[in-house]
Amino acid sequence: MTSTARTGSRTARIVGLVGIVAGVVMILAGATTWVTVSSQLEAQHITVSEDAEFLAGDTVDGPFSAYAQAQIIDHHALEATGGKTYAELDQDDPLRATAMNASFLRASLFTSVVAYGVSALVMGLGVLFGLFGWALRRLGADPAPVDLVDDRRPADLTTV
Template sequence: MTSTARTASTGTGRRTARVVGLIGIVAGVVMIVAGATTWVTVSSQLEAQNITVSQDADLLAGDTVDGPFSAYAQAQVIDRHALEATGGKTYAELEQDDPLRATAMNASFLRASLFTSVVAYGVSALVIGLGVLFGLVGWALRGLGAAPAPAAVTGTTRPAVPQPV
């Protein structure tokens, strides 16, 4: 029996698996709570701004901006409106003294703010997903640690050897 097999079959190896499993479950719960809290916070902060997706949006027109899809839709509309106002030019393409440069800059800042919230939603979803994964792995480790020890191998047992014919 190898030292690894001996350790796994002893109480020490099983106890370690159970402790690591518990740590995984706790970490998973913390991650799920943190991700959900971030999601709710970003949603409430966006909703408090009373932004409505423009009526000429490709999707979610008229909806309140309070989630990742509505924030993305509004950012796309802002970009389209800014390009229409500047004749298709971006902030960097406009002359320094062009009065439309301020319009392009404001549109750029608004889009960046909305995209920041979209990224925050993505990170929140990732953290929640990883929390679920950590919890499942922890649960599996706890189960392995609780499994009965394998039967001991004795020196009297010999594997069957094929006999020549």
């Protein structure tokens, strides 16, 4: 094996190890974020409204229940304001505070939904990084011997 082949093999193994370590860190970071967001939501003791389209009565502690509660808050706010949003209500309209509170609550719940999405993305990328790292390490572990590589053109092979 030539010096260049050994150097390439070593580099592939090091890069592979970095990929595996990065993958593990990403999986742990994503899972930690997921658990943190879940526990913080659960600590608020929010229950999805009974008239929600889905997950009615469920504790808000995950992305789907947070989304369901955000949707029903919007429904209730629009019902209370006659179908008008915060921006459509007059500044002196007493229902503007209701629309504003509903908007803030929905934004908070959607922030948690986005956090779940980012957590899932990071965990998925962590798996990919780990797999790519593992593959690089495997490729770097057993390079093909240089003398077995035949670099002659097909025309040259017929004269053997």
